[in-house]
Amino acid sequence: MRFLKAGIIAFTVAFGGAAAAHEGHDHGAPPPPVSTTIAPRVEAASTQFEAVVVTRGAEMHVYLDSFATNTPVNGASVEMDTPNGIIVGTETDAGIYVFSAPWVATPGSYDLAITVIADAGFDVLIGTLTIPAAPTAPVVEATAVNAIAASVLGDLSARFTARDLSLAVAAGLGLLIGALGVALFRRPRKRPATATAIVTAMVGALFAAPSPGYAEIAVANAALPAPAAATRDVAQRFPDGSLFVPKGTQRVLGVRTLVTETALHGRRIELPGRIIPDPNASGYVQASLEGRLVAPEGGFPQLGSSVKAGQIVAIVEPTIGAVDLADRQQQIREIEQQLELVSRRLDRRKQLTTAVARTEIEELEIEQESLTAQRDALVSLTDISENLIAPVEGVIAAGQAIAGQIASPGVTVYEIVDPGKFWVEALSYRSETLGDAAVAVFADGATIDLKYQGTGLADQGQAVPVRFSVVGQAEGLRAGQLLRVIAATPAEREGIVVPRDAVLRGANGQLVVYVKTNAERFVQREVRVEPLDGDNVLVVAGLEVGLRVVTEGAELLNQIR
Secondary structure, three states: OHHHHHHHHHHHHHHHHHHHOOOOOOOOOOOOOOOOOOOOEEEEEOOOEEEEEEEEOOEEEEEEEEOOOOOEOOOOEEEEEEOOEEEEOEEEEOOEEEEEOHHHHOOEEEEEEEEEEEOOEEEEEEEEEEEOOOOOOOOOOHHHHHHHHHHHHHHHHHHOOHHHHHHHHHHHHHHHHHHHHHHHHOOOOOOOHHHHHHHHHHHHHHOOOOOOOHHHHHHHHHOOOOOOOOOOOOOEEOOOOOEEOOHHHHHHHOOEEEEOOEEEEEEEEEEEEEEEEOHHHEEEEEEOOOEEEEOOOOOOOOOOOEEOOOOEEEEEEEOOOHHHHHHHHHHHHHHHHHHHHHHHHHHHHHHOOOOOOHHHHHHHHHHHHHHHHHHHHHHHOOOOOEEEEOOOOEEEEEOOOOOOOEEOEOOEEEEEEOOOOEEEEEEEOOOOOOOOEEEEEOOOOOEEEEEEEEEOOOOOOOOEEEEEEEOOOOOOOOOOOEEEEEEEEEEEEEEEEEEHHHOEEOOOOOEEEEEEEEOOEEEEEEOEEEEOOOOEEEEEEOOOOOOEEEEEOHHHHOOOO
């Protein structure tokens, strides 16, 4: 009999659910639920401080921060004036003050006045804490339940014969088994009290069981589980894109803000650039004649090794082809033949000094010396070598010499760079008047200060080169590194300055920032920005004065769903 009753109950609930959704009624997906684990809270703020009071059982936790920067206020003296007297808080963590308040377990509204004495100043924050009453399940009148049950049962008895009733019982048993199987794998849900009472009354009417009265219904309602107590706060994003971020979560994410203010700032432009060696502290090692490379004493210097100005880094031994060698030897023989004839003539003239003019003897001596020099020069070309010398002090940045390698005139064998002196070459696609100061920004966000040196006039791909010197020591730089140059111009723009990390790319591709509207609520604002320096940008549209913009932790806020 128990199984028969259970089957009829399941059958009735199944048909009742079908009837409730008849004639194409579609209520659609429910809206995203707001987290049910948010504890009762109240926020209070002034121009100096911002406080959020959260109830936890018999305690109140007060999160105290700076209003402008959202920085936790540590080491403050915090007292609270409540309807039950003045209580003093104890700081358990950075900016978190705990108050013992057993009366917060009683529903009602409580006016609070929080007195804060800190290094930043003295202030009183006022708010009203509302503790909602626990929700109760609705009580259903027994007479209404009996009337509904009798109506449904009468309709069932008019439609079904005994055979149909057996089929209905079988179907109900099947539905019941399926429901029990699903219940083993799904989280149990709270069954509405109305449905429980109706099904109970129907079963009682069908089998002549006594209908449940008010006492039985009250017992059923009392058996429903009570709502869970709030044990933690959950950050969430609302359908309009705004965020609810509890103070505890803000502490974990390290959220910081600044209050926007407008001012005049020098206009900046952004140029693509790269690191180049300082022309005054770098040099090339090149051969002036063609020959084979020979290692100097101590071997060839390798990449990264230090060299001094004037140091021999390679030796070039000239190479002569067979044809060139034969021509040179022929020239030497011809010169030697001429030299022999001149020498003999000179000797004869010297023997006849009384009959020969002195000028003729001097001319022959000069011709003899000239032919001797020409012969020695041609002979020395077969044995001479060239020493390749470092023009500046620095390190070997590029190039490689190998013994036996052929060096050609004008070809670089080594490039020497001073690692502490670099320049930046940028390309400007517009004619801009630049100031002396500039900043280079690398891909990892690192920056270096630059000083304007000059702008070229030669066109390089519809752009002109602009050169800057690196201010101070250029440690860790290397030639060829790509970067962005933010250069100042004499023009000025009015706007609000925010850090670069505060500006994000929204889902629609627009640039956005997060604005803190309340102690635990953040909204997105679309903005238009211009470069200012390596760490900040100038917001020229989208923000007003007096807003609290998130400067740190914005990227983490953007990941909350």
